[in-house]
Amino acid sequence: MAQVQVKVLRYDPQRDAEPHHQDFTVEYVTATTILDTLVAIKEFQDGSLTFRRSCRQGICGSCPMRVNDRERLTCMTRVAEVIGDNGGELRIEPLANLPVLKDLAVDLKPFFDKYRAISPHIIHAATRELPEKEFRMSDERTTHLQQFGACIQCGACYSSCPIVATDDDYLGPAALAKAYRFANDPRDDGRTERLNLVGDEAGIWRCHTIFNCTEVCPKGVEPTYAIQQLKRMNVRKRLGFG
Amino acid sequence: MQHDILVIGAGLAGMRAAVRAAEIPKINVAVLSKVHPLRSHSGAAEGGINAALTPEDRWEDHAFDTVKGSDYIGDQDAIEFMCEEAPAEVYWLEHAGTLFNRDKAGDLDIRAFGGAVRPRTAFVHDITGHALLNTLYEQLTARGISVYEEWFVTRLIVEDGVCKGVVAWDVINGGLNVIQAKTVIMATGGNGRIYHGRTTNAWSCTGDGMSLAYQAGAPLGDMEFVQFHPTTLKSNGVLLTEANRGEGGYLRNALGERFMANYAPEKMELGPHDLVSRAETIEVLEGRGIDGCVLLDITHLGEAKIMHKLPSTRELCEAFLGIDPVHEPVPVRPGQHYTMGGIRTNRYAETEIHGLYAAGECACVSVHGANRLGANSLLDTLIFGRVAAERAAEYARSTAYQTFSDSWLTSEEERIKGYVGRTGGQKLATIRNEQGIAMAEGMGVFRTPERMQRALEKIKELQERVQQAPIDDKGAIFNTDLLGAVELENMLEQAEIICLGAIARKESRGAHSRLDFDKRDDENWMKHTLAYLGEGGPRLAYGPVTVTHYQPEERKY
Numbered sequence: 058m059a060q061v062q063v064k065v066l067r068y069d070p071q072r073d074a075e076p077h078h079q080d081f082t083v084e085y086v087t088a089t090t091i092l093d094t095l096v097a098i099k100e101f102q103d104g105s106l107t108f109r110r111s112c113r114q115g116i117c118g119s120c121p122m123r124v125n126d127r128e129r130l131t132c133m134t135r136v137a138e139v140i141g142d143n144g145g146e147l148r149i150e151p152l153a154n155l156p157v158l159k160d161l162a163v164d165l166k167p168f169f170d171k172y173r174a175i176s177p178h179i180i181h182a183a184t185r186e187l188p189e190k191e192f193r194m195s196d197e198r199t200t201h202l203q204q205f206g207a208c209i210q211c212g213a214c215y216s217s218c219p220i221v222a223t224d225d226d227y228l229g230p231a232a233l234a235k236a237y238r239f240a241n242d243p244r245d246d247g248r249t250e251r252l253n254l255v256g257d258e259a260g261i262w263r264c265h266t267i268f269n270c271t272e273v274c275p276k277g278v279e280p281t282y283a284i285q286q287l288k289r290m291n292v293r294k295r296l297g298f299g
Numbered sequence: 300m301q302h303d304i305l306v307i308g309a310g311l312a313g314m315r316a317a318v319r320a321a322e323i324p325k326i327n328v329a330v331l332s333k334v335h336p337l338r339s340h341s342g343a344a345e346g347g348i349n350a351a352l353t354p355e356d357r358w359e360d361h362a363f364d365t366v367k368g369s370d371y372i373g374d375q376d377a378i379e380f381m382c383e384e385a386p387a388e389v390y391w392l393e394h395a396g397t398l399f400n401r402d403k404a405g406d407l408d409i410r411a412f413g414g415a416v417r418p419r420t421a422f423v424h425d426i427t428g429h430a431l432l433n434t435l436y437e438q439l440t441a442r443g444i445s446v447y448e449e450w451f452v453t454r455l456i457v458e459d460g461v462c463k464g465v466v467a468w469d470v471i472n473g474g475l476n477v478i479q480a481k482t483v484i485m486a487t488g489g490n491g492r493i494y495h496g497r498t499t500n501a502w503s504c505t506g507d508g509m510s511l512a513y514q515a516g517a518p519l520g521d522m523e524f525v526q527f528h529p530t531t532l533k534s535n536g537v538l539l540t541e542a543n544r545g546e547g548g549y550l551r552n553a554l555g556e557r558f559m560a561n562y563a564p565e566k567m568e569l570g571p572h573d574l575v576s577r578a579e580t581i582e583v584l585e586g587r588g589i590d591g592c593v594l595l596d597i598t599h600l601g602e603a604k605i606m607h608k609l610p611s612t613r614e615l616c617e618a619f620l621g622i623d624p625v626h627e628p629v630p631v632r633p634g635q636h637y638t639m640g641g642i643r644t645n646r647y648a649e650t651e652i653h654g655l656y657a658a659g660e661c662a663c664v665s666v667h668g669a670n671r672l673g674a675n676s677l678l679d680t681l682i683f684g685r686v687a688a689e690r691a692a693e694y695a696r697s698t699a700y701q702t703f704s705d706s707w708l709t710s711e712e713e714r715i716k717g718y719v720g721r722t723g724g725q726k727l728a729t730i731r732n733e734q735g736i737a738m739a740e741g742m743g744v745f746r747t748p749e750r751m752q753r754a755l756e757k758i759k760e761l762q763e764r765v766q767q768a769p770i771d772d773k774g775a776i777f778n779t780d781l782l783g784a785v786e787l788e789n790m791l792e793q794a795e796i797i798c799l800g801a802i803a804r805k806e807s808r809g810a811h812s813r814l815d816f817d818k819r820d821d822e823n824w825m826k827h828t829l830a831y832l833g834e835g836g837p838r839l840a841y842g843p844v845t846v847t848h849y850q851p852e853e854r855k856y
Binding site for chain 1: 338339352390393394396399400401402403404406408423424428437471503535614618619621726727728769770773774775777778779
């Protein structure tokens with residue numbers, strides 16, 4: 058069995074003034090994921106190592122981290138694909154742009170505050186009559202919107218975004234992708250409200266189309282595309298084209 | 300901290316309960332969950348949600364399929380209620396924004412699922428649970444419902460058969476607190492992690508709510524009925540959805556044969572979970588398996604259909620096996636998937652404790668009986684989550700906040716402190732791994748008296764050993780090491796009840812399949828197992844099954 062050196066950024070607010078790296082050695086095989094190595098450390102080397110994990114199949118969004126300087130969902134990333142054949146080391150750090158609670162676990166409150174800021178729910182006008190059964194809509198439309206609905210709110214994009222890093226007010230890629238998903242849902246009447254919510258300098262206009270979010274997204278959501286579309290929708294609205 | 304309704308758990312059942320409660324005037328509701336609501340395991344449900352939506356279908360047929368699937372031990376009043384309510388619930392979700400797949404006319408698309416006479420499963424690709432969980436979280440957020448995020452309940456406060464609140468641990472910041480509640484709704488999910496290494500379930504599925512209710516005096520029902528899903532990955536237990544077969548996939552043995560022809564000639568791959576899991580196990584035992592697995596073959600469905608309707612299957616196979624199922628069959632085997640048993644309730648989600656309700660996988664209503672049909676669990680969470688909220692609100696309005704002794708908090712503080720002081724002993728993970736192996740061997744797809752007895756003895760031994768297992772993390776902040784220790788004790792408690800119920804039940808029914816009693820025995824065993832906390836261990840009792848329209852028949856597919 059091969060071995061890999063794992064360098065983990067540790068921080069315990071009760072003990073440490075500053076975060077520091079700690080080295081561990083872990084055995085791995087082809088199928089071993091980054092999360093598996095953390096679990097192995099916690100279970101048999103140091104039970105105090107703290108990180109979140111749950112589904113271990115890429116759907117709950119608990120375990121994104123920075124691995125060798127890139128945001129990855131650790132349960133879906135194999136050790137071998139990060140370190141390559143030359144047996145390099147693994148460096149595991151918490152998501153950036155969010156306060157660290159302990160070791161690899163961050164406080165997602167700012168991230169979810171921005172989620173809430175875009176009215177992330179279907180809005181029905183008082184005048185809209187709900188159908189007795191389902192709304193009719195095309196499979197193409199639901200499939201397109203579901204690309205953005207597939208977001209697991211893990212925060213990988215938020216960590217990767219250089220605008221988030223420098224501007225505390227910026228809504229960030231995940232919240233804006235969510236706004237796009239609702240603004241294009243034919244069942245939703247909140248389009249104007251939502252375009253206003255995202256249409257200022259803390260919203261879509263702050264995005265510099267750097268594409269980091271799209272690159273690191275573990276679910277293929279493409280927030281950059283959503284943000285560009287929202288810009289276009291906003292311009293059309295302001296010009297009076299709806 | 301005071302609430303009319305405190306919901307424990309924020310998966311689909313918990314959030315549906317909270318959202319419904321928030322609509323009821325003068326009801327103060329809060330949710331408490333050990334994980335952020337969107338991390339709940341409901342989100343891992345893949346295939347879909349059942350409802351009789353089409354003109355050809357009838358809810359009565361859905362009910363009959365469910366009763367038959369339950370091997371006639373599901374309670375028929377609850378099943379009929381659930382199936383009749385199902386279409387309205389699916390439309391509620393659709394109106395709330397769920398992006399269900401559509402047919403050519405733009406109506407909800409449906410797919411075939413196991414054990415059903417006709418297709419009735421609405422779906423969102425193969426991430427239906429994720430889609431519904433997000434819809435519910437959106438609704439929770441829209442109503443401004445407060446959530447105790449990453450809090451964990453260590454004890455239910457029950458005095459004289461009345462639930463008065465909980466002792467709860469703020470895991471991130473440390474420290475125990477008392478929350479007063481007129482009613483508590485348990486919605487804490489299943490306990491699949493008892494089968495560590497052989498389960499589809501998330502790390503969080505440790506059945507804590509079942510242990511809490513049991514310790515407080517409520518009985519756990521039918522815990523011996525543990526569902527094994529036929530298509531899970533050997534390496535890590537991850538689920539490949541039944542929708543793979545619903546969309547036309549095959550199961551093959553090492554000879555390339557579609558072996559289900561020998562077990563369920565009519566339904567073939569779409570037999571119910573218990574039957575298909577047994578068939579796979581027999582194929583492997585008789586030498587027609589491949590390294591303990593059979594093959595799930597969807598190669599004939601084509602890339603376009605797989606990418607549209609089964610994208611996660613491809614994602615998971617590529618990530619964990621390095622296999623592309625578009626071109627290559629995938630080795631699968633049965634793995635623990637669902638807990639049919641749980642906190643015993645009636646069809647109104649009421650338990651034997653006043654003010655305590657339960658809904659979703661942690662509950663035993665029982666709509667799944669001895670074997671749950673695929674795509675019925677999402678439905679169960681929503682229908683009974685809603686009902687629990689309505690009942691709890693009614694009760695809360697007629698009662699005042701109850702006082703209770705201060706010793707609830709101090710004794711819990713003492714107890715939890717006790718964990719951190721331990722030295723020596725074996726690692727928690729060692730004990731947990733042994734639990735998983737013992738349960739997979741003794742309480743698996745086929746059971747024998749010897750194997751069940753061995754599992755029980757092992758579990759009792761582990762219950763002793765876990766008392767000495769040391770906690771490395773001595774800190775107060777975000778102590779997940781300590782959390783793991785409490786969860787493991789909860790699981791070992793439930794594991795014993797699973798073993799006792801299974802050893803006592805001298806028949807084969809649904810997922811409980813014994814080689815020494817290979818037939819269903821309605822005369823003696825058409826009854827629910829009830830496990831109560833007794834002096835020095837669980838005490839088993841039995842309760843009647845509610846029959847309305849469907850008399851037991853032989854179960855053929």
